[in-house]
Amino acid sequence: MNDREHDIDGIEQALALVNREQPAVPAPGTAPAAPPAPARSPAETVALPQPDAPAGHTEADPGPAPGGHSTATPWAEARAVAARTGRAVPARPRRVPLAQALGQVLAEPLTALTDLPSFDTSAMDGWAVAGPGPWAYRQGTGILAGRAAPEPLSDGEAVRIATGARVPADTTAVIRSEHARADEAKLRLHVRREVTPGQDIRPRGQECRTGDRLLPAGSVVTPAVLGLAAAAGYDVLATIPRPTVEVLVLGDELLTEGLPRDGMVRDALGPLLAPWLRALGADVLDTRCLGDDPQALRKAVLGTEADVVVTTGGTAAGPVDHVHPFLATAGAELLVDGVDVRPGHPMLLARLAPDTHLVGLPGNPLAAVSGLLTLAEPLLRGLAHRPTPEPYRAPVRDGIPGHPVSTRLVPVTHRTDPRTGAEHSVPLHYNGPAMLRGIAAADGLAVVPPGGARAGDELEILDLPWAEGCFT
Numbered sequence: 482m483n484d485r486e487h488d489i490d491g492i493e494q495a496l497a498l499v500n501r502e503q504p505a506v507p508a509p510g511t512a513p514a515a516p517p518a519p520a521r522s523p524a525e526t527v528a529l530p531q532p533d534a535p536a537g538h539t540e541a542d543p544g545p546a547p548g549g550h551s552t553a554t555p556w557a558e559a560r561a562v563a564a565r566t567g568r569a570v571p572a573r574p575r576r577v578p579l580a581q582a583l584g585q586v587l588a589e590p591l592t593a594l595t596d597l598p599s600f601d602t603s604a605m606d607g608w609a610v611a612g613p614g615p616w617a618y619r620q621g622t623g624i625l626a627g628r629a630a631p632e633p634l635s636d637g638e639a640v641r642i643a644t645g646a647r648v649p650a651d652t653t654a655v656i657r658s659e660h661a662r663a664d665e666a667k668l669r670l671h672v673r674r675e676v677t678p679g680q681d682i683r684p685r686g687q688e689c690r691t692g693d694r695l696l697p698a699g700s701v702v703t704p705a706v707l708g709l710a711a712a713a714g715y716d717v718l719a720t721i722p723r724p725t726v727e728v729l730v731l732g733d734e735l736l737t738e739g740l741p742r743d744g745m746v747r748d749a750l751g752p753l754l755a756p757w758l759r760a761l762g763a764d765v766l767d768t769r770c771l772g773d774d775p776q777a778l779r780k781a782v783l784g785t786e787a788d789v790v791v792t793t794g795g796t797a798a799g800p801v802d803h804v805h806p807f808l809a810t811a812g813a814e815l816l817v818d819g820v821d822v823r824p825g826h827p828m829l830l831a832r833l834a835p836d837t838h839l840v841g842l843p844g845n846p847l848a849a850v851s852g853l854l855t856l857a858e859p860l861l862r863g864l865a866h867r868p869t870p871e872p873y874r875a876p877v878r879d880g881i882p883g884h885p886v887s888t889r890l891v892p893v894t895h896r897t898d899p900r901t902g903a904e905h906s907v908p909l910h911y912n913g914p915a916m917l918r919g920i921a922a923a924d925g926l927a928v929v930p931p932g933g934a935r936a937g938d939e940l941e942i943l944d945l946p947w948a949e950g951c952f953t
């Protein structure tokens with residue numbers, strides 16, 4: 482098998498129908514020690530057992546609520562609460578030089594400070610002419626870009642002109658150099674084709690007039706917006722700064738390098754969260770691993786300078802799950818305490834101070850991703866006062882089993898139906914709460930309603946931010 486075939490097979494392994502019967506969940510401790518063998522054929526892949534249910538309870542059995550609380554917030558409501566919470570924090574707009582505005586959000590509409598173009602401009606290198614030809618011209622370089630107003634043209638006159646130069650008053654057209662023939666001896670200009678009045682002139686104000694609204698408040702400053710702002714006369718922009726985030730990774734069992742050993746596992750969330758949060762529009766101040774030390778957690782959260790603290794792990798009710806007890810003693814207001822979503826149901830959102838919030842992500846890695854998209858993304862969007870994007874929906878190729886009462890988030894990849902050419906989403910295998918293999922091959926997460934979806938159903942898709950964002 483060559484490398485390319487091997488790659489395709491690797492992706493196909495992650496791709497699988499998830500509408501097959503769910504496998505029996507092995508009792509704790511009886512799960513096969515060896516991972517599924519690599520490089521199987523797609524047909525074999527479909528038949529693979531699906532190691533995608535959290536140990537201890539199945540998708541059909543929601544299990545006990547973490548921390549003993551029973552009132553989980555419905556998924557859509559949790560997202561709305563997070564967005565509202567962010568928007569309720571007053572924005573702190575400031576004026577920054579263009580070079581510092583990238584990735585921030587416009588606090589005011591971008592209004593043209595000038596006409597664009599601000600003068601009638603030649604769109605081509607060639608000749609500015611007045612009236613019908615042939616035309617008389619004078620020797621010389623003619624009119625160059627960046628020069629002050631040239632002399633008006635008289636009828637029957639032509640002058641050489643460069644792209645971007647001001648067109649003289651009374652010019653009727655610009656003729657591209659390759660469409661004209663200059664008789665050097667007689668200083669006469671002849672045209673090789675018909676001349677249309679106004680051709681190759683960009684009239685003043687063609688793109689906008691002074692005062693025109695170019696972009697609404699809330700637009701993200703992209704490289705293209707920086708260019709437009711500069712063209713429209715801006716040196717500084719009023720922007721809402723990117724919210725700041727500090728990531729606190731909890732768990733004594735986590736290793737930051739090397740192979741898992743002695744019951745310890747590699748920290749998968751430290752490396753994942755900072756770039757993901759940046760792609761969601763945050764500035765990540767720091768990522769720290771705190772172990773399972775309640776004092777360290779307390780000190781770090783109460784001492785944070787970030788707008789948002791994101792914790793991972795410790796959200797459930799285990800002996801070293803310190804997040805709930807800490808929030809209770811810190812007098813934090815729990816805005817969302819558990820969400821009706823699989824994976825990720827123990828996620829939480831708390832207000833620590835009027836302008837400081839904490840998002841508690843569950844420790845299981847895909848559950849943490851679920852919390853990131855359910856709570857952190859709308860909270861950061863609200864804090865940055867970015868508009869809510871239109872939900873994006875796509876048909877799913879395969880049926881997806883649902884949870885009886887909770888929403889499921891299932892990694893999917895976008896594919897083109899080879900028969901019809903239509904786009905559809907294909908649910909990925911390895912979508913269990915502790916797994917990242919599916920999401921690493923995914924283009925998005927399908928929002929599967931309670932009860933599940935049938936093949937062809939249109940589901941909301943949460944896009945992964947790398948398609949639209951930068952990682953810096």
Ligand SMILES: Nc1nc2c(c(=O)[nH]1)N[C@H]1C(S)=C(S)[C@@H](COP(=O)(O)OP(=O)(O)OC[C@H]3O[C@@H](n4cnc5c(N)ncnc54)[C@H](O)[C@@H]3O)O[C@H]1N2
Nearest residue numbers: 545546547732748749750794795796797802843844845848
């Ligand atoms: N009695 C109950 N136990 C659990 C419930 C429940 O409802 N009742 N919910 C389960 C679910 S669902 C989840 S999700 C987890 C959430 O637990 P925590 O947020 O407290 O997370 P931990 O216990 O610290 O870790 C869970 C799991 O994830 C691994 N982990 C943690 N951090 C990382 C990391 N940075 N990188 C990689 N893996 C990580 C950790 O080793 C555990 O295996 O609770 C269930 N329990």
Ligand code: MOO
Nearest residue numbers: 824825826848914
């Ligand atoms: O199912 Mo938990 O919610 O593993 O995330």
